Amino acid sequence: MNAAAPATAALPLGHSDSVARGRRIPGDGHMWFMVLGDLIIFGLYFIVYMINRGMSPEAYASTQRLLNVDIGVVNTIALVTSSFFAALAVLSTKQGAPKTAVRLLYAAGACGLLFMLIKAYEWHHMAQYASIHDQFLSYYYVLTGCHLFHVTVGLTALGVAVRELRNPRKQRIEIVEQCTLFWHMVDVIWLFVFAVLYLM
Amino acid sequence: MTTQAASHNLTVLAKDRRIAFTVWITVSLITIAGGHFAPSHDSGANHRNVLVAVVVLLGFLKSLLIAHHYMDLRHAPRWLQLSTQGWLAVLWLTLLVIYYVT
Numbered sequence: 001m002n003a004a005a006p007a008t009a010a011l012p013l014g015h016s017d018s019v020a021r022g023r024r025i026p027g028d029g030h031m032w033f034m035v036l037g038d039l040i041i042f043g044l045y046f047i048v049y050m051i052n053r054g055m056s057p058e059a060y061a062s063t064q065r066l067l068n069v070d071i072g073v074v075n076t077i078a079l080v081t082s083s084f085f086a087a088l089a090v091l092s093t094k095q096g097a098p099k100t101a102v103r104l105l106y107a108a109g110a111c112g113l114l115f116m117l118i119k120a121y122e123w124h125h126m127a128q129y130a131s132i133h134d135q136f137l138s139y140y141y142v143l144t145g146c147h148l149f150h151v152t153v154g155l156t157a158l159g160v161a162v163r164e165l166r167n168p169r170k171q172r173i174e175i176v177e178q179c180t181l182f183w184h185m186v187d188v189i190w191l192f193v194f195a196v197l198y199l200m
Numbered sequence: 201m202t203t204q205a206a207s208h209n210l211t212v213l214a215k216d217r218r219i220a221f222t223v224w225i226t227v228s229l230i231t232i233a234g235g236h237f238a239p240s241h242d243s244g245a246n247h248r249n250v251l252v253a254v255v256v257l258l259g260f261l262k263s264l265l266i267a268h269h270y271m272d273l274r275h276a277p278r279w280l281q282l283s284t285q286g287w288l289a290v291l292w293l294t295l296l297v298i299y300y301v302t
Contacts, residue, residue: 047294051298077231090272185271192259199235199252199255
């Protein structure tokens with residue numbers, strides 16, 4: 001496939017684009033528009049948070065200390081592992097092994113659910129310190145809440161990929177790529193959330 | 201697809217699986233190390249500034265690895281690579297600059 005080929009050109013199951021690995025848009029151009037848009041919007045959230053944090057660093061730090069970094073680490077590994085399974089699912093789809101791909105997508109979804117469970121526990125734990133005057137906690141709940149919303153959308157996207165693969169008449173590779181692309185974006189956004197809220 | 205082409209494909213896909221595994225291990229280890237050496241609010245300002253720079257550098261590296269390999273940017277057109285990786289670089293750098301300036 002060359003660069004002039006349409007971005008959404010369908011690849012049949014079992015076909016690897018590795019035969020003629022020219023440049024191609026992974027998934028679909030529309031999905032990339034959404035991914036880049038989300039990365040920019042979240043990026044602006046992080047910039048606003050950092051500017052506000054810089055205005056009263058001590059006040060932010062006093063609540064930030066209450067966050068458990070280890071929980072953030074476990075959550076990061078859960079999402080990265082999920083992304084790993086999703087990437088393997090795309091490779092299995094290209095190899096023409098939809099059943100394996102479905103199992104890998106289930107594993108990716110399970111890691112996503114684990115992430116949500118851990119986040120729910122952390123939210124519950126942090127709620128005891130909640131105060132409308134605490135700006136750090138306000139940002140914490142808004143940033144992690146927006147991200148959690150994207151996790152649920154991402155899990156739905158993984159479900160769409162599973163549905164696609166379970167239908168022998170469909171099984172379009174580009175649909176699986178689009179769904180997993182969104183899921184990887186959720187992972188990348190979390191890397192920023194983890195850094196600015198837990199580590200910086 | 202000829203037998204030779206199919207065999208070549210399987211070899212390439214096996215290589216891609218190894219790369220995916222290597223990325224997973226690398227990002228996970230960096231995350232664990234980053235959490236272990238996370239800057240404490242009680243540490244000195246200079247020490248903390250250095251650690252925050254390391255956190256940003258490692259975060260940038262992790263996001264690049266996921267974008268390049270898992271999001272398959274390595275096979276994407278140059279404009280898509282530059283816009284995605286460029287935005288990631290600009291954002292991480294902006295966050296670090298704001299941290300230092302404010």
